[in-house]
Amino acid sequence: MARALVIGAGIAGTVTAIALQKAGLDPVLYEAYDRTADGIGNFVNIAPNGIDALDSIDLGHLVRKYGFDTPAIAFYAHTGRALTGDVRTDRLAADGQIIQTIRRSDLYVALRDEAAGRGIPIEYGKRIVDATGAGGTVRAVFADETHAEGDLLVGADGLRSRVRRVIDPAAPVPRYLGVLNAFGCAKGFPAEGPPGVIRMFFGRNSFFSYTKHPNGDLWWFANPPCPSEPDSAQLRALGQDWHRYLIDLFAGDRTPAADIIRATPDPAPPSPTYDLPRVPHWHRGRLVVIGDAAHAVSPTAGQGCSVAMEDAVVLAKCLRDAPSAEKAFVTYESVRRKRVEDIVAQGKYNNEGNMRRGPVGRFLRNYFLARAFRNGDGSDPTWMSSHHIDWHTPEPAEETRR
Numbered sequence: 001m002a003r004a005l006v007i008g009a010g011i012a013g014t015v016t017a018i019a020l021q022k023a024g025l026d027p028v029l030y031e032a033y034d035r036t037a038d039g040i041g042n043f044v045n046i047a048p049n050g051i052d053a054l055d056s057i058d059l060g061h062l063v064r065k066y067g068f069d070t071p072a073i074a075f076y077a078h079t080g081r082a083l084t085g086d087v088r089t090d091r092l093a094a095d096g097q098i099i100q101t102i103r104r105s106d107l108y109v110a111l112r113d114e115a116a117g118r119g120i121p122i123e124y125g126k127r128i129v130d131a132t133g134a135g136g137t138v139r140a141v142f143a144d145e146t147h148a149e150g151d152l153l154v155g156a157d158g159l160r161s162r163v164r165r166v167i168d169p170a171a172p173v174p175r176y177l178g179v180l181n182a183f184g185c186a187k188g189f190p191a192e193g194p195p196g197v198i199r200m201f202f203g204r205n206s207f208f209s210y211t212k213h214p215n216g217d218l219w220w221f222a223n224p225p226c227p228s229e230p231d232s233a234q235l236r237a238l239g240q241d242w243h244r245y246l247i248d249l250f251a252g253d254r255t256p257a258a259d260i261i262r263a264t265p266d267p268a269p270p271s272p273t274y275d276l277p278r279v280p281h282w283h284r285g286r287l288v289v290i291g292d293a294a295h296a297v298s299p300t301a302g303q304g305c306s307v308a309m310e311d312a313v314v315l316a317k318c319l320r321d322a323p324s325a326e327k328a329f330v331t332y333e334s335v336r337r338k339r340v341e342d343i344v345a346q347g348k349y350n351n352e353g354n355m356r357r358g359p360v361g362r363f364l365r366n367y368f369l370a371r372a373f374r375n376g377d378g379s380d381p382t383w384m385s386s387h388h389i390d391w392h393t394p395e396p397a398e399e400t401r402r
Contacts, residue, residue: 001026002325003150005140007128007163010037011104012291012308013156014111017120019057019316020154022391027120030140030148032157034125036112041104042183042268043219045070045198048089048097049387050306053313056391062110067102068214073198078362080254086197089385099302099385101196101211101219107305123148128157131166133285152286152325154315156308159274161293168281174274176229177298177351179207180238182222182246184267186210186260189218201255202362207354208250208257220260223300223354224249229272239269273298273351277344282337283329290315295340300354301347303384307340313389321394335395343384 002025006017009031017027046054046063054060072086089098115122127143131153138153155163164171191212193199200209210220224246230238238245246267250257261267276296282289291308315332322328 002152002319003028004319005030005138005148005150005153006156007140007153008032008156008158008293009112009122009124010156010158011108011111011305012158012312013154014108014115015054015057015059015309016154016156016290016312016315018059018111018115018118019312020319021118021120022057023316023320025316025319028148028150029115029120029122030126030128030142031122031124032127036124037105037108039105041108042221043101044104044107044305045302046100046102046107046309047303047306048099048385050303050309051097051100052388053306053309056313056389057316059111059114062114063100063102063107066106066110067100068196070099070101070196070198070211071194072196073200076199076201076255078202078204078253078255083202097385099198101198128162128166131163131287133287136286138286152288152319155287155289155293156291156312158292159276159296161289163287164279164289164293167284167287167289168279171279171281172276174276174296177273177275177348178225178227179223179273179351179354180226180230180270181273181299182224182242182267182270184220184261184264186218186220186263188216189260189263191218191256191260201253201257202354203250203253203255203257204362205249205252208255210256210260218260220257220264221299222246222249222257222261223273223351224270226272230270235270235272242270243267275344275347277348278341282333283326286325288315288325288329288332295344297340297344298347298351300350301343301384303343303347307343310387310389311336311340313391314395317389317391318395322397327397331395331397334397339387346384 004020004025004027006013006029009029020027051060072088074086075083130141132139140148195212195214198211207223210218246261275298290311297304318328318332
């Protein structure tokens with residue numbers, strides 16, 4: 001069996017390792033941090049295409065077990081006026097699958113335990129600094145001066161990927177999108193309506209969204225504008241009065257946002273929002289990148305985790321079916337590149353729509369959004385979420401796709 005070094009033991013890396021094992025490879029996970037990520041992170045939505053990818057490698061039950069159904073999405077203006085009704089999320093997938101919402105930590109722990117149960121080793125405190133390949137072997141060098149050897153290396157090491165820079169020292173850096181991320185949980189907040197519906201509010205000054213957990217807690221996030229990319233010192237300074245800043249940001253809107261934030265004693269500290277629109281080189285020799293290391297998606301697309309899961313499954317299939325790792329990587333990129341770059345572009349478009357300011361900008365956005373959901377705008381609303389991967393069918397090689 002080919003030995004696969006998977007760099008990064010987060011969600012993307014762990015799904016990759018499990019998919020590679022199912023494809024007949026021998027994966028080992030290497031995590032930069034010297035500890036697990038239990039309890040770290042907020043919540044994520046797993047789109048139907050992400051669940052489909054997990055189902056293909058027998059992991060979908062984990063999301064259904066630890067997450068909860070998100071059956072609909074609704075949009076509101078800053079005045080509190082509903083722009084749409086509750087739009088069912090099963091219309092976004094061909095098979096009627098709906099979005100699942102889950103704590104990132106719960107998904108991480110479930111996947112890590114599943115990997116351990118399948119005999120996949122995880123080594124912690126292994127921050128990669130370099131990788132080389134010669135004679136059909138790759139050698140990963142870590143900051144603690146240890147190394148590992150294998151037949152191929154997969155960089156699932158996220159937005160600031162070191163593997164991406166090893167593959168291409170001139171690789172682009174992430175693009176700042178002009179907004180911050182804010183997350184929190186208002187325990188037992190008395191919100192009307194059924195659990196699971198994602199309620200999105202276009203505030204005068206910031207976008208805000210929440211969903212109600214079946215236990216009555218409200219999970220929320222906001223995207224406060226911040227035109228210039230903040231450095232760590234600026235983020236620390238803002239974080240000192242973050243709670244009050246967020247409340248004031250929504251105080252002039254006739255929405256529940258300010259009250260929900262007020263009922264949240266400890267919102268997560270601010271973090272910048274990035275994407276990664278085009279990485280020219282996804283692979284070199286026997287090194288390849290997946291997920292955020294190859295194509296980070298703005299959270300406004302609701303697809304970051306899901307497309308990384310797709311990557312993992314498609315890469316594993318290509319390695320299973322191709323005569324060499326190099327040919328597998330070429331097929332993997334040819335299958336994935338256009339789809340994920342279109343999703344990155346959609347995320348940026350959504351982000352810009354959320355940031356519309358001024359009466360005219362808000363009116364146009366709200367008008368066209370309401371019309372699109374009421375009458376349809378001629379586009380296919382399922383193109384992102386209805387994507388299906390058949391584990392048993394080989395992906396077409398690049399030359400057959402032309």
